Amino acid sequence: MLGQIARRLGQLHGQQICNGLNGVRFKETHRHLQSSFKTVRPISTIPLWPFSSRPRDFSQPNSSWSPEMRKAYDHYIALCDTDNENGEKTKGPWRKLPSYNRSIKYATGGIHLSKFIQAENRLFTRSVKEQGATFEYVVFVNKEEKSCVCVFQSGRLLEGAPGHVHGGAIATMIDTVTGTLAGYLSGPIMTANLNIDYRNPMPLGSVVLIHSALDRIERRKTFITCKVTSTDESKLYTEATALFVSISVGHLFGSRN
Numbered sequence: 101m102l103g104q105i106a107r108r109l110g111q112l113h114g115q116q117i118c119n120g121l122n123g124v125r126f127k128e129t130h131r132h133l134q135s136s137f138k139t140v141r142p143i144s145t146i147p148l149w150p151f152s153s154r155p156r157d158f159s160q161p162n163s164s165w166s167p168e169m170r171k172a173y174d175h176y177i178a179l180c181d182t183d184n185e186n187g188e189k190t191k192g193p194w195r196k197l198p199s200y201n202r203s204i205k206y207a208t209g210g211i212h213l214s215k216f217i218q219a220e221n222r223l224f225t226r227s228v229k230e231q232g233a234t235f236e237y238v239v240f241v242n243k244e245e246k247s248c249v250c251v252f253q254s255g256r257l258l259e260g261a262p263g264h265v266h267g268g269a270i271a272t273m274i275d276t277v278t279g280t281l282a283g284y285l286s287g288p289i290m291t292a293n294l295n296i297d298y299r300n301p302m303p304l305g306s307v308v309l310i311h312s313a314l315d316r317i318e319r320r321k322t323f324i325t326c327k328v329t330s331t332d333e334s335k336l337y338t339e340a341t342a343l344f345v346s347i348s349v350g351h352l353f354g355s356r357n
C-alpha cells in the first residue's frame with residue numbers, strides 16, 4: 101500500500117515536470133523549485149517528531165489586538181521576570197500565565213492526551229478560531245499579593261445590548277479570571293457561587309482590566325473578589341465576588357470523595 105502511494109506520488113511529480121517541459125510552465129516550475137530550495141531548512145533544524153510538544157499559547161499578541169490592548173499588555177510584561185543582557189534573571193512581581201484551548205493541556209503530556217480524550221472539545225473562551233472575534237485576553241498573576249489582572253478585549257460576536265458587551269460574556273470572563281486565580285492558589289476547584297453587579301455598560305471592542313484578589317480561604321472554600329475597570333482605572337464597569345470549592349479530580353467523574 102505504502103509502495104503504491106509512493107509510486108503514485110512519484111508519477112504525479114514526474115507528470116508535473118514533463119508538463120513543464122512543453123513551455124512556460126517549465127520556467128515557472130524551475131523558478132518555484134529554485135526558490136523552494138532556498139527556503140529549505142537545514143536538516144538539523146527539522147524536528148524529528150512531527151507533532152508539536154508545546155501547546156499553543158492563545159494569550160500572545162496578535163494582529164487583532166488594538167494599540168490599547170498592546171499597551172496594557174506591554175505594561176504588565178515589563179513588570180514580569182526578565183532576562184538581562186548578561187543572561188541573569190531580574191525578578192518582577194508579575195507572571196504571565198499561558199492560555200490553552202483545553203484545560204487538559206496544562207497537564208504534563210496533556211497536548212498528546214488532548215488528541216485522544218474528547219478531542220473535539222474546546223475551552224469556551226478559546227473556541228472561536230477567528231482572532232479578535234470573541235475573547236482576546238491575557239492573565240498576569242502576582243503571587244506575593246495573591247492577586248491577578250486580566251487584560252481583556254471584547255470582540256464583535258459578544259454583543260448584548262446594541263454596541264455593548266453581553267452580560268453573560270462578562271460573567272464568563274469574571275468566572276475565568278477569578279477561577280484562574282483560585283486554581284493558582286488552591287489547586288483543582290470548581291465555581292460554587294458567583295455574584296455580579298453590573299455598574300456601567302461596557303462598549304463592544306473596548307479593552308478593560310479585570311482585577312481579582314484573594315479575600316480568604318476557609319477549609320475547601322476560596323473566596324475571590326473582582327473589579328472590572330477601564331485600562332486607566334477611572335471607570336468601574338463591574339464588581340463581583342466568587343466562591344470556589346476545592347475538588348478531587350474524581351469529582352469530575354461523579355465521585356464525591
Ligand SMILES: CCCCCCCC(=O)SCCNC(=O)CCNC(=O)[C@H](O)C(C)(C)COP(=O)(O)OP(=O)(O)OC[C@H]1O[C@@H](n2cnc3c(N)ncnc32)[C@H](O)[C@@H]1OP(=O)(O)O
Pocket residue numbers: 203275276279280289290291292293318319320321343345346347356
Ligand atoms: C482555565 C479556565 C478556568 C475557568 C474556571 C471556570 C470554573 C467553572 O466554571 S466550573 C463550572 C461551574 N461550576 C459547577 O459546575 C460546579 C457544580 N457544583 C458542584 O459540583 C458542587 O456543588 C461543588 C463542587 C461546588 C461543591 O460540592 P461538594 O464538593 O460536595 O462540597 P460541599 O461539601 O457541598 O461544600 C463544601 C463547602 O462549600 C460550601 N458551598 C458549596 N456550594 C456552595 C454555594 N453554592 N454557596 C455557598 N457555599 C457553598 C458548603 O457550604 C461547604 O462549606 P463548609 O466547608 O463551611 O461546610
